[in-house]
Amino acid sequence: MPKARRSTVALLGTPAASAGTLYGFVDLLASTRRDWQILHGGAPAESPFEPLVVTRDGSPFTAMNGVVVTPDTSFERCTRPDIVCITDLMEEPGLHLAERYKPEIDWLLQAWNSGATLCSACSGAMLLASTGLLDGQEATSHWAYCDLLARDFPRTRWNPERMLVVTGQDRRLMMAGSGTAWYMLALALIARFASPQEAMQVARVNLLGSSDVSAIAYASLTRGARAADPVVERCQVWAALNYRSDSPVARLVAMSGLPERTFKRRFTEATGMSPLEYVHMLRLEESKQLLETTELPIEAIATEVGYQDASFFNRLFRRKVALSPSAYRRRFGPLSQQLRELATPSAEPAYC
Structure with a gap:
């Protein structure tokens, strides 16, 4: 083109x-x-x-x-x-x-x-x-x-x-x-x-x-290159489209065709994080976009990205982003x- x-x-x-x-x-x-x-x-x-x-x-x-x-x-x-x-x-x-x-x-x-x-x-x-x-x-x-x-x-x-x-x-x-x-x-x-x-x-x-927010709040949680391992790369592509799914790690293991322990080891070596951590990062990055661009309640955003437990979502978001979901929305939503x-x-x- x-x-x-x-x-x-x-x-x-x-x-x-x-x-x-x-x-x-x-x-x-x-x-x-x-x-x-x-x-x-x-x-x-x-x-x-x-x-x-x-x-x-x-x-x-x-x-x-x-x-x-x-x-x-x-x-x-x-x-x-x-x-x-x-x-x-x-x-x-x-x-x-x-x-x-x-x-x-x-x-x-x-x-x-x-x-x-x-x-x-x-x-x-x-x-x-x-x-x-x-x-x-x-x-x-x-x-x-x-x-x-x-x-x-x-x-x-x-x-x-x-x-x-x-x-x-x-x-x-x-x-x-x-x-x-x-x-x-x-x-x-x-x-x-x-x-x-x-x-x-x-x-x-x-x-x-703003200068009063940790740099972690600005960071993209999904940064990093695609894996050189072709099996892991294929799983990354699937996860990017299906991270909302139930039991995504089990589905990734099945897709890989590898024994579970072998798959998890190869995935971690290729990406620097476990398959579950990777899915969490995808979900949290999508939740950032929803917090910036919508007025959906926090509980609805948690469900939208794949979490049934909103309190778990809140704790995980705060730990990884250095702000609560509501504080992130207040900071980045207006911009x-x-x-x-x-x-x-x-x-x-x-x-x-």
């Missing part, structure tokens, strides 16, 4: 940009799908995004923190990107950018008129506002900039308390607020142009969302819901 078309993401490079944010976008977008597949032993997967650092003329420049950046291309060669992102601009709040950044503004408007989604992170909203596209819209930026932006662009409603604002025609204007809120913009782009599920995968791989909403077309602005 032909390869799916990748979304071109043009990341605006200027000497006022910070290399950390600029390449932070590159890292998250390039890692989409690829890293999750690597961690789960899947076939090599290409990211659905092609992030490119783009400048006026394509020449190397020194970013505001002294890092030398070599762009991928120039405005002239990047005329129809799917997404354009203005990362942070270390320019003085209240500075008028229209003359200094006229080539950038012209290019942004050209991309917009060609159907691109335009984004800004933190103080990058100064340049996005200078295009006039934010007139009559909700917007956000770094808290230190919003007062002066409100003075200079009074037709825009500035919300310094917002981490993310999605608005404009076809919701093609996306803005992240102060500081490290840029990662929410990256996740929103992944949710919109790939899928909410893949955005959650990127969040979990990179521990995005999953936000990403699903951001990926759904709507005439109304979206916030978080």
Whole structure:
């Protein structure tokens, strides 16, 4: 089959940009799908995004923190990107950018008129506002900039308390607020142009969302490569589809055609866990997805993934995930819901 078309993401490079944010976008977008597949032993997967650092003329420049950046291309060669992102601009709040950044503004408007989604992170909203596209819209930026932006662009409603604002025609204007809120913009782009599920995968791989939760809560319990042992690999495939079954280990033994002790030994050697532990991991990973994306009661989720005893499910989940099922839902459910909403077309602005 032909390869799916990748979304071109043009990341605006200027000497006022910070290399950390600029390449932070590159890292998250390039890692989409690829890293999750690597961690789960899947076939090599290409990211659905092609992030490119783009400048006026394509020449190397020194970013505001002294890092030398070599762009991928120039405005002239990047005329129809799917997404354009203005990362942070270390320019003085209240500075008028229209003359200094006229080539950038012209290019942004050209991309917009060609159907691109335009984004800004933190103080990058100064340049996005200078295009006039934010007139009559909700917007956000770094808290230190919003007062002066409100003075200079009074037709825009500035919300310094917002981490993310999605608005404009076809919701093609996306803005992240102060500081490290840029990662929410990256996740929103992944949710919109790939899928909410893949955005959650990127969040979990990179521990995005909160610093007060153990890294174990983010971990995928089913990570790891497929077994090289063909008997065990066949059993892994069956277990991934049938982990809800009664007595799954007995059925795996029967499928293998091996004596029970031999099968369990080979399975443990190949996967690093016993067949029963492996089934538990599959069930718990599926329960995470249900906790993130549904309002099903905990007892119903336990039954759905194969446990008749909800109290056992609760104890096992807490032991393996480092959070109770209800605490996991409180922590990750809102992020999953936000990403699903951001990926759904709507005439109304979206916030978080």
